[in-house]
Amino acid sequence: MFPDRVLSGMRPTGKLHLGHYHGVLKNWVQLQSEHPCLFMVADWHALTTNYDNVNEIEKSVWDMVIDWIAAGIDPAQATLFIQSRVPEHAELHLLLSMITPLSWLERAPSYKDQLEKLSHKDLDTYGFLGYPLLQAADILLYRSNLVPVGDDQVPHIELTREIARRFNHVFGKEVGFAEKAEAAIKKIGGKKGKLYNDLRTRYQQDGDVEALEAARALLQDTQNLSYGDRERLFGYLEGGGKMILPEAQPLLSSVPRMPGLDGQKMSKSYGNTIGLREDADSVGKKIRQMPTDPARARRADVGNPERCPVWKLHQVYSNQTVQQWVVEGCKSAGIGCIECKQPVIEGIIAEQKPMFERAQPYVEDPTLLKSIVADGCEVARDMARDTMRDVREAMGLSYG
Structure with missing residues (x-):
């Protein structure tokens, strides 16, 4: 049996925001103290949809790793690395493509969904069709058996399991x-x-x-x-052959729906985000400009928090006492909307303060960051080499 090991990653497609923190990074911070963790900058995955804007990818790589550390990811506990610095990802992707039926890729739920959402882009490419297989290679390369995902990503983990099963069935029957x-x-x-x-x-x-x-x-x-x-x-x-690649298990995480400035899910595509390390003055300005309950056209009008996007942020950042103050003050017109927004501003700035402190040494000296990533890439590559040695041997490619 393979030891527990976690792999997760993010595509470097822009600056991270508080939705990334509450949806993914807080979970990573907890996992790094429970299991050996590898956190991957998935730059090849970014190319599947952003191949026409590579400058954004390059800049985002380093900004994103700083954001990870700012959020509490500890390089002393977890391995941080860049996908493209470990070429074995590409080799395993190629070798797995020899046994993966085309229909398995075409039925991936996110394939057609993303084609529709990104209809303005030319995504009629093998890279886009094959990204679930590259994702499988990412997981299997480190023999990771725990993959933190939300419900929507479970089909990708099941595909990874099917590919591992097929590989072990075809190539695990070693001679003798x-x-x-x-x-x-x-x-x-x-x-x-x-x-x-x-x-x-x-x-x-x-x-x-x-x-x-x-x-x-x-x-x-x-x-x-x-x-x-x-x-x-x-x-x-179990009556089979040698197990070369393990079948990964989804580590289901309860991903909270972080509200954006307009009440929808916080997302760059909606233009409703607050950056993970956004300037305090900018945070304050954005919150003060948020729309509120339309019924409160004037200060004396009573309102209903359930109709106000600011209330959703209070549910993330305010304690029960403040929330009760908001409900009572809004419904009685006892407080104004600007007054109501102030605790949210203070809550966000307080959450960000330690992030700025953790990030500052790496902002001032980028060589520290590049050293951490270089070390992480070496650790990841050593693991990848071990896997590929076994894969090549199983596939009859270890001659020479």
Whole structure:
């Protein structure tokens, strides 16, 4: 069995905003203290839709990594790297394309959806059609078995699982597999070897799931096995071949719908965002200019918070006491709209303050940032090389 490992990434297509923080980055910050995490700047993915604006991608790469650190991602806990600096992503993508049916890519729910949303762009390209496969390669390259996603991305993880399953089925049947597995059983010793065989028989003959779990635990605790022998015995246990690529699991995260300045979901395409590291004066100006309940045309008019976009931000940034003050003051015309907006301004600025502090050393000295990313790329590439060695061997490409 492969150890728990998290992979997630973002496309560098512009400055990050508070929607990214509440929707993704807060979850990353929590995950980095629970699992080994790799966080990827997905610059090749950005090219699938922004190939005609590469200057924005280049600038966004470094801005985005600073934003990650500002949000609380700790380079001492997580590996931060750039996709294109690890060429094995492209190699695995190519090799997986040899066994991935075209229909699997065409049925990806986001494929037709994005074609419609981005109808103004020429996306009749293989890169755009094949990006779910590149995404699968990203995950499988690090043998990541935990991928944090929202509900809408689950089909992509299922595609990744299907591709891993197909790869293991086609290429996991190494020559002499059963003989190598039997030899590996002898290496773990007479008593453990007998127990493994007994558990394997109980699972394969009787479908005893508890026996399967017990055998897996036995292998995990066995120290004198090579990586290859361990994976052979996991595959032999379940009646298959050597497991080369693991089947990733979606790590479902409850992604809050961060409201934008107009009450819709905060999104660059709606022009309703507040930047992760936006100047305090700009934040204040944007909030003060937000629309409110249309019923409150004058200060003395009573209103209803449920009809006001500012109320949605109070639900993110204000405590119960302030929220109660807003409801009572709005419905009685006891407070004005400008007065109502002030706690939101203060809440956002307070949230951003530590972000500016964490980001400042890297803004002042970009070489610090590039050093962190260079180290992360080396760590990622070492993992990628290990996977590709096994993939090439399985596919008969290890000659030379």
